[in-house]
Amino acid sequence: MASNETNPVYEDLMKEYNSGLSHSGVNGERLAKRLYELSFIGYTQVGGVRRPGLSDEEKMAKELVKTWMAEAGLSVTEDGAGNVKGRLAGKSGSKKAIASGSHVDSVPNGGNFDGPLGVLSALEVAEAWKETGYVPPKPYEVIVFTDEEGSRFNSGLSGSRAMTGAVSEEEMAQLRDYNGDTLEQVLLHYGSSLQAFKDAKRDINELELFVEVHIEQGKKLEKADQPVGIVSGIAGPAWLEAEFIGEAGHAGNTPMIGRRDPLVAAADFISKIPDFPKQVSETAVATVGKLEVSPNGINVIPEKVTLHVDIRDIYEEPRDQLLEMIEKEAQATAAKHEVQLNIKQNTKIQPVPIDKELQAGLADSLKKFDIVPTYIPSGAGHDAMILGRHIPVAMLFVRSKDGISHNPKEWSSLNDCVAGVHVLKDFIEKAMEQ
C-alpha cells in the first residue's frame, strides 16, 4: 500500500466503521483498502482523481482490479474496447450469467466512489462467496466498463455502448479526444485497435440481468436517512456542442460599438439557461460544465468560444422540449450579437425505466437489512442505462455525503458502502436461485 501522508481515504473510511457489518463473507476493511488503493491512481493534488477513459491511469486502475479479480477466483478477460470481465463459472455452465459492475474512469478532478464503488461491490460479492464456499447456480460476471464519464471524447458510456454495438461507424470516425486524437489513435496507444473495438460487441443476451451499485450523487437518501435506495429510472443525457464565432481584435483599440465578441454572446446565452428547465419539468436540468475561449489572451477580443450543454430529464418528452428551447435560445443569442453559431447534438440517450418487479425484489433485500426502501430517479446516465435497452437491469444507490459528486469531496461512509454490498449480494443470490 502506498504512503497515506497526503491521502486519508483509508483512515477516514475506517474511523467510523461498524465492524459488525463485516459478516457473511463481506469484509468492509477489504473494501476500504481497495477504494484507498484505487484513489492513488491519477491522484490530483487537491485529493481527487483524474482518470480519463482509455488513459494510462484508467488502464492502471483496471490492471489493479484484474489482480483482485484473479485473487477472488474469477477468470479475467478484456475486450477490444477495454471492458474488463471477471467471470465465475456457475454450477451449470450452460445458463445465462448474472452480472454486476460499473467503471473506474473519472471526470477531470473526480472523487473516489463514482464508479469504483460499483466495481468493488460486485467484486466483494464474489469474495464473500469464496469465503463462505457458496457456488452460484448460474455464472456470475464482474464488469469494468471503459470511459463511462465521457471526459475523453466529450461522448461517454463508450465501453457499454461498444459492448452492445451502439457506437456507429460514423461516430467512431468522428470522435476526437482532448488532444485532437482520433478514437483509432487513442486505441492504438491503449494497446487495442479500431477493429478490436468493433469486435467488443458481444451477444448481450448471454446476460440474464445486470445490477449496478452507484453512489447517489444527490441528497434524497441523506434526507430519508437511509444508507441505500432503489433507482426507479435513469435519465438519458442530451449534449449540445455550440461554437460561437466572432471577430478577434485588440482589446484596447477596438471600439465597443461594432464588436462581434463571441464570449459576450456565449455569456448572454449561458446566463439564461437556468430559466428553462423549470418550464418543462420539475426534474429537468441543464448545465454548461465545459467551455473554452480562443485565443484566450487577456488583451484580445476572443474569436471563438466552444461550450457544451448537458440537458437531462428522466422523461423523454420534456427533455427533448428543453433541448429544443436551449438550441433556439443559442441561435437567437448568436443572431442578437451578430456572431456565427455552429451547434450540434453529440449525444442523445433515451431515458431507461426500471422493471417494477426488479424494484420490488430490491425492496425485499433492503428490508432484510432493516433499510426502508426509497425510490430515486437517477438524473445521471450509467452503464446500466445502456445495457437496459437490451436486458433487464436494476440499480442501487448508496447515500452520498451532501449529495456531492464529480468532486474530490465526494464521500460515502464505509457503513453505507458495506450495506450496499449486502443488499446487492442478497438480491443476486435470489436471482441466482430462480
Added chain:
Amino acid sequence: MASNETNPVYEDLMKEYNSGLSHSGVNGERLAKRLYELSFIGYTQVGGVRRPGLSDEEKMAKELVKTWMAEAGLSVTEDGAGNVKGRLAGKSGSKKAIASGSHVDSVPNGGNFDGPLGVLSALEVAEAWKETGYVPPKPYEVIVFTDEEGSRFNSGLSGSRAMTGAVSEEEMAQLRDYNGDTLEQVLLHYGSSLQAFKDAKRDINELELFVEVHIEQGKKLEKADQPVGIVSGIAGPAWLEAEFIGEAGHAGNTPMIGRRDPLVAAADFISKIPDFPKQVSETAVATVGKLEVSPNGINVIPEKVTLHVDIRDIYEEPRDQLLEMIEKEAQATAAKHEVQLNIKQNTKIQPVPIDKELQAGLADSLKKFDIVPTYIPSGAGHDAMILGRHIPVAMLFVRSKDGISHNPKEWSSLNDCVAGVHVLKDFIEKAMEQ
C-alpha cells in the same frame, strides 16, 4: 529563407509594392523579407504566430534580429530581462542616445506586424544610414523589449518595466506563468536569473528620446486614407482578475434549485460588461479575453471560473471610474448567485500624454512625404508608454487593414510600412542634428 508553401507573407507584401518607395537607403524588399522570416517563428497552422514572452520562440526571434543588427553594424547586447539592444556609436560618444524599437513577442495567436514592424523599422533606419554613409551625431539604439503583450504572466510590458525599474520585488515573487512557473523559473529556463532581471534596470536618462513605430490596430488611418499617423496619447490598461468560486456537482443529479454555479454567475457578469464603458467616456473599452473553467467537464457543474477584464481609456479618471463600476458589478453578481468572488487588480497603468512639440515634429516629417497628419489616441499600451514616464517619447502608427490586430489576419501594406520608415528616419535625423 524557409519554404513559403503555406505562408504567403512575402509574396503578399511584395505584390502591391511601389518599388519607387525604396530610396535614401531604405529598402522595402529587405523589410518584407525580414517580416516574412520572423513570421515562421512560432507559426500557427492558421497563419498567425505564437511567441509568448521569454519563450523559446521569442528567444529565437530575438536571435534572428541580433544577426540583422550585427549585419547593420550595430553593437549587440542583451540585458537580464531579455531586452536586446543594438547600438550605433555617434560621432560624439559622450552624448545621450536616441532610441527606437518595439517587441517581437505575440499574443497566443497573433499577427506578423504588431511588434516586429517597430523593431524592423528602427533597424531599417540604421540599414539606410549604413548604405548612405550617414553617421549620426549622437548614439542610436535599436531596442527589442521582452514580453510586451503579457500573454506569459498575465502582466505585460515586462521588458520595458524591468529596464525602468518598474517591476517591484513583490510582483517578481508573485508572477506565475501559464504553466504555474515563477518568474525565476522562467528566467532560468530562458538562460537568465532573477538577479540579472533586476540588474536590467538602466539609467534611462542615457536616452534623450524614444520613438516607437507600431501598427494602428484601429481604423482611423484607413478612414482618413493616410498611410501613417501621429499618436496623441497612450491609454493605460487596468486589468482585473476575478475568480468566481461555487460548488461542483454532478450535472444530472443536482437539482437546478440550490445550485451555486460559478459559470452562470461569471456569464451573467460578462454579459453586462459592454453596457458600462459608454457610461464613462466615448473612448473607454472593457473586454474579457481570457477565461478558464475548472474542472471543465461536460457533466460537471463547475467549481471555479477565472477570468480577466481588460479596462482602458486614454483619460485616467473615466478609466478608474469604469474599473470601479466593473468591480462592483462583479461583487453584486457573485452575491446574487451566492458564489464566492476573489478579485484583484493585476495591472493599473497611467495613460501617457505625448509632448505637443514632438507631435509637431512628426507632423513636419509626415508632410515631407505628402502625408496629411492624423492624430490618434492609442487605446493599446506600448513600451513607449513605460519609457514615457521618464523620458520624452513619440509614436507613429501605420495603417492597419480593417483595423484588425492580435489576429492572424493583421495586415499593413508594404507601401504603408515603408512610408513609416521614411517618416521615422526623417524625424530621428532631425533629432540627431539638434
